[in-house]
Amino acid sequence: MGFFSYWLRGILFLTLLVTFSFAGNALSFDGSVEVITHPGVNSNYLSKNLLRSIFGMRLRTWQDGLPVRVFVLPDDAPLHSTFTKQKLNIFPYQLRSAWDRMVYSGTGQAPFVVHTEEEMRARIASTPGAIGYLSGSMINDSVQVVHIDE
Incomplete structure (x- = not known):
């Protein structure tokens, strides 16, 4: 050569x-991840335990009776991993395992999966009772940021 x-x-x-x-x-x-909800959700603060119940698909309604609609990114998305570790203090595979147990046993359902942060923001903003997460730079006035109490 x-x-x-x-x-x-x-x-x-x-x-x-x-x-x-x-x-x-x-x-x-x-690197920052924030929990967001539809603007009509009346909870500006959630405890970490309540947040785990919501994303573990065990809490089905908000205090006012509105159904909880959980949105997540795919399991392999970096933001999903950061969210589960920082906000829920669990690994993504543990959350997936809990969802799979509920689905396969017939006692619950898995959350709605969206593929981008833009889709997450749009779905949360347009779905009453919705909750999800975004990186700090993706948040705008169409969604409400929820503060997590330790």
């Missing part, structure tokens, strides 16, 4: 390296 072939491989390698580093940055977020 001549010099030109090695040079071409080097350029290809650097191009791929730069491409994947930018793709990785596009999938990351600022």
Whole structure:
């Protein structure tokens, strides 16, 4: 192989390296995750235990009788992992295991899965009784931020 072939491989390698580093940055977020609800939900503060009951699909209605509608990102989404670890103090696989037990035993249902934060925000904003989470940079006036008491 001549010099030109090695040079071409080097350029290809650097191009791929730069491409994947930018793709990785596009999938990351600022590290903060906030619990959000539909603006009509009357709970601005939730305890960590209540939040676990909601996302564990054990709490089915809000205090005013409105059905709770839980929205989550896919299990492998970085924000989902951050949410479960920071806000619920459990691992994503533990949450999935609880949902699967309820679904397969016929005692409950799994949450609604959305594929992007934009979809999460839109679904929460348009669904009465909805709850979910977003990175801090994705929050706007269409949703309500809920504070979690330790």
